[in-house]
Amino acid sequence: MTHRFKTHIRWHDSRGSECEAEVFVTYARVRGYAGDMTSPPEPDDVDIEDITVVGDPGADVPSSFYDDDLLKLECFQDWTNDEEEAAEWREQSRRDRMIEGF
Secondary structure (H helix, E strand, O other), X not given: OEXXXXXXXXXXXXXXXXXXXXXXXXXXXXXXXXXXXOOOOEOOEEEEEEEEXXXXXXXXXXXXXXXXXXXXXXXXXXHHHHHHHHHHHHHHXXXXXXXXOO
């Protein structure tokens, strides 16, 4: 399942000029594995699938951003926010069901 969020990135073009763009980052979440007696643990990971400039989808973004640690960290933060929102929604739904029972 892919996820998408908006952020800003900066880079230097081939002439040395600084470029900045607001972009949509599309990434896939890969759940880690806790490990067992025969297989070692593996951490969660994200795979950046697409980076699209807002308002100019044909613009070129340097390919180095697909492996950029800071951008991957933003993906992990977006993932964490999604999980926290889902947990809050589940808890509120549980409370709503309990209230309906009275």
